[in-house]
Amino acid sequence: LMVWLRRTTHYLFIVVVAVNSTLLTINAGDYIFYTDWMWTSFVVFSISQSTMLAVGAIYYMLFTGVPGTATYYATIMTIYTWVAKGAWFALGYPYDFIVVPVWIPSAMLLDLSYWATRRNKHAAIIIGGTLVGLSFPLFNMVNLLLVRDPLEVAFKYPRPTLPAYMTPIEPQVGKFYNSPVALGSGAGAVLTVPIAALGAKLNTWTYRWMAA
Secondary structure (H helix, E strand, O other): HHHHHHHHHHHHHHHHHHHHHHHHHHHHHHHHHOOOHHHHHHHHHHHHHHHHHHHHHHHHHHOOOOOOOOHHHHHHHHHHHHHHHHHHHOOOOOOOOOOOOHHHHHHHHHHHHHHOOOOOHHHHHHHHHHHHHHHHHHHHHHHHHOOOOHHHHHOOOOOOOOOOHHHOOOOOOOOEEEHHHHHHHHHHHHHHHHHHHHHHHHHHHHHHHHHO
């Protein structure tokens, strides 16, 4: 019974984190359409997504102890998000209105750090967490470059729930940051490590709670 309860608790946490990642994407993933705040939103979005990926992926990876699990977890997040995008499609928006973040390459780096250090948990937290925070903004910016002109989509499909001051306007590129990828990567590399440590600690706490 305790084994069943422990496994159920783990899988429930994994589902909750993955669903929350999807919600984060829905709320922040269309940041390119708030064009005046594009780079500011990109930095905030990068930090939120890289930390959410790290906490869930390292939890799941340490739970199984198998390198490759983080990539599997990122795939789950991606599938959840693609399914959720159907709600936007039903409202009449184009299916690429919300851009799905590229989690999988960063998760592969986390898996690689865990495998290369012979399943060293602390190396996975420090090295893997840093790699996730550094790489996600870079991979995701490449992803955005492949999306059709966001301004065109923004003007063609205005958000009906947006107040007037949030309607799309011409972007002020460079108004806030000269390099949003560098800033997102720098902040992400610093913040993702303690969040990854939290994911590892949650794994330990769950076992202790279920064993009590």
